[in-house]
Amino acid sequence: MALNVVSICGSLRKGSFNAMVQRALPALAPDGMTITPAPSFAEFPLYNADIQNSTGFPAPVNVLADAIRAADGVVFCTPEYNFTIPGGLKNALDWVSRLPNQPFAGKAVALQSASPGPVGGARVQYDMRKAMAFLDAFVLNKPEIFIGNCAAKFDEKSGELKDETTRGFIKQQLASFATFIARVAPKA
Amino acid sequence: MADRQLDVLVICGSLRKGSYNAALARMLPGLAPPGLKFRTAPSFEKFPIYNADIQNSTGFPADVVAWADAIRSADGVIIVSPEYNWSIPGGLKNAIDWVSRMKDQPFKDKPVALQSAAGGILGGSRSQYHLRQSLISVDAHLFGRPEVIVAFAPQKFDEKTIELKDQTAIDLIKQQLAGFEKYIRRHVPG
Numbered sequence: 001m002a003l004n005v006v007s008i009c010g011s012l013r014k015g016s017f018n019a020m021v022q023r024a025l026p027a028l029a030p031d032g033m034t035i036t037p038a039p040s041f042a043e044f045p046l047y048n049a050d051i052q053n054s055t056g057f058p059a060p061v062n063v064l065a066d067a068i069r070a071a072d073g074v075v076f077c078t079p080e081y082n083f084t085i086p087g088g089l090k091n092a093l094d095w096v097s098r099l100p101n102q103p104f105a106g107k108a109v110a111l112q113s114a115s116p117g118p119v120g121g122a123r124v125q126y127d128m129r130k131a132m133a134f135l136d137a138f139v140l141n142k143p144e145i146f147i148g149n150c151a152a153k154f155d156e157k158s159g160e161l162k163d164e165t166t167r168g169f170i171k172q173q174l175a176s177f178a179t180f181i182a183r184v185a186p187k188a
Numbered sequence: 189m190a191d192r193q194l195d196v197l198v199i200c201g202s203l204r205k206g207s208y209n210a211a212l213a214r215m216l217p218g219l220a221p222p223g224l225k226f227r228t229a230p231s232f233e234k235f236p237i238y239n240a241d242i243q244n245s246t247g248f249p250a251d252v253v254a255w256a257d258a259i260r261s262a263d264g265v266i267i268v269s270p271e272y273n274w275s276i277p278g279g280l281k282n283a284i285d286w287v288s289r290m291k292d293q294p295f296k297d298k299p300v301a302l303q304s305a306a307g308g309i310l311g312g313s314r315s316q317y318h319l320r321q322s323l324i325s326v327d328a329h330l331f332g333r334p335e336v337i338v339a340f341a342p343q344k345f346d347e348k349t350i351e352l353k354d355q356t357a358i359d360l361i362k363q364q365l366a367g368f369e370k371y372i373r374r375h376v377p378g
Contacts (some may be wrong), residue, residue: 012239040235047272048203048280081238082325084276084318087285088237091278125273129316134274 003181005029006038006071010078010089010124010174013158017114018077021170024161025075030175035075041092052098061095068096068103073181074137075110075174080124085091085131097135104135108181110173112145114153120146138184143173191223194372197262199229201269201280202316208305208341211350211359213268219358220365226261230282231253241287258289259294264372265328268303271315288326290337295326301368301377303336303361311339331371336364 009022024033024035043060045051051058057065068074078089085093096103109132113121132139145166147153153163161167200210217226220361234251236242242249246255269280276284287294302319304312314316316337322329336357338344344354 012237015241016252024348042239044237046203046231046233046235046282047255047277048279050204081281081285082288082322084322085278085281087278087280087282088274089274089278090281091237094272094278098275123321127321130314131273131275188377 001032001182003033003072003178004070005033005035005177006067007035007075007077008038008089010044010076010086012088016079017116017154018079018161019158020154020161020163021114021147022077023159024167024170025174026142028167028170033174033178038067038074041088044087044092044095046172047091053100057095057099062121062157064094065099065103066091068107069101071107072185073108073110073157073177073178076127076128077112077114078121078124078128080113080115084127085122085124090131093131093135102135103136104132106184106186108121108140108177108184109137109139111172111176112170114150116149116151118148120148120150122146138180140177140180143169143175143176145169150166168172192225192267192371193225194223194263195261195286196224196226196264196266196375197229197258197263198226199265199267199280201267202276203233203279207270207349208338208345208350209268209270210353211345212305212376213337215361216266216365217257219361221369223369224365227258229258232279233312236285238285240311244274249284250292252286253282256294259287259298260292262298262303264299264368266301266303266368267319269315270310271306271312274314275318276315279314281322284322284326293326295323295328297375298328299331299361299368299372300328301331301364303338303364305338305341307341309339311337311341313337322363329375331364331368334360334363
């Protein structure tokens with residue numbers, strides 16, 4: 001079965017470790033799974049119901065929502081900011097959560113995080129699981145991908161994920177994600 | 189000598205005009221002990237989405253600096269915020285993310301109290317617990333009890349004036365503010 005998965009990076013900076021993870025995904029995906037980066041949330045205004053009610057949903061919000069709706073699954077690669085979800089990523093979730101035909105409803109989701117610290121972003125993932133539960137997404141359980149002490153795991157120049165153990169874990173997760181997507185997909 | 193009046197900064201987590209949380213924030217001066225005076229924090233509405241590349245190329249945006257200065261100069265901070273999707277509103281979290289990167293980080297050792305109003309049965313409590321978790325990372329000191337959690341908010345505010353009219357909630361806020369004054373004085377010298 002051909003699976004179309006979009007990846008969303010929680011960090012906006014160019015040299016982001018999580019963006020490096022995101023770029024590593026296509027090569028680690030199982031046969032039949034295509035992984036493409038989702039449109040950016042960098043230009044979203046901060047959520048304000050008054051904007052939504054006066055001028056409607058900003059165009060970039062609809063673009064991201066459409067990409068999520070059209071995908072069979074979503075993989076988040078996100079850093080942890082201040083022990084929880086980055087504000088920008090949460091703002092993106094807040095915007096799309098208000099749309100009719102809410103794009104995460106019934107969507108298969110997998111979580112990954114990379115961090116220079118030893119915990120590897122565990123707290124952001126557990127908070128993401130809570131928000132995703134509210135949004136009625138189906139979040140993959142295991143294997144979890146926490147890339148701790150991540151700076152040493154990428155090539156300093158190319159930014160390529162070179163740590164074989166981590167690459168192996170991601171392969172396993174994406175293979176499990178393919179099975180999971182098939183399991184939770186709407187049945188004909 | 190009487191204790192000096194404490195300067196408390198009020199941050200609202202919602203940007204919309206008719207926000208119940210903004211209404212709650214407006215109630216505070218009328219419910220506070222004489223030892224507290226309140227200031228409304230400048231808005232974080234125009235903060236860009238946090239990006240370390242902005243910080244490293246053009247520095248901290250002026251709005252971020254103003255918000256941080258307001259926090260630094262206060263004796264304490266009260267955050268009155270809704271819950272979005274079982275967690276902290278992204279806009280408020282984005283503001284915290286920005287100032288957390290500053291030298292002389294403004295939340296360090298700052299007494300902070302939390303309040304939330306929400307339409308549901310849990311009254312925004314999940315957002316409060318995520319804020320508690322997040323503000324540990326910036327070394328703030330979080331006030332304990334009583335918690336101010338205004339559940340079923342639409343029933344507790346006047347439909348026209350959006351004024352809080354629920355006596356139980358009003359009493360709880362009074363208790364929290366009286367407790368928060370003592371809490372701040374434990375943390376602030378003089």
